[in-house]
Amino acid sequence: MTDQSQLDANILNDVADALIYSDRSGTIMRWNRAAAALFGFSATEALGQNLDLIIPEHLRAAHWKGFEAALASGSMKLAGRPTLTRALHKSGRKLYIEMTFALVRDSGGTVLGSVAMARDVTERVERERAAKTPPQTS
Secondary structure: OOHHHHHHHHHHHHOOOEEEEEEOOOEEEEEOHHHHHHHOOOHHHHOOOEHHHOOOHHHHHHHHHHHHHHHHHOOOOOEOOOEEEEEEOOOOOEEEEEEEEEEEEOOOOOEEEEEEEEEEOHHHHHHHHHHHOOOOOO
8 A cells, every 4th residue: 555545544544523435336345433433333344234234224215215316316415415314323222423425436437436424413413302392290
């Protein structure tokens, strides 16, 4: 690996947000330390697995419909916009996460896959929901 390639790999592995890259088939090809911390799966466990590993079952059909549409059209409706969604932790616990998405292309413009950056916002969402819930009277 060249010095620049090693530096690039170190940067991606060390960013604070979870980074997940999947190829066109939805196979996880890149999984950084923050992804391991967020979702509970080590890189060894996640690499080579399908994205369904972290997508709650009730969201899978919509996810794959959007994923396939993005690959076919070469654009994403959600590209670059932080999006609140649910995800699965290895323990089975459901998380609220904020994600941004982008398509990854080769030098010729062909879509190779998709990259997502994610962060856990479970505590924030639960705090906001609790603040909106009226106190119970007895």
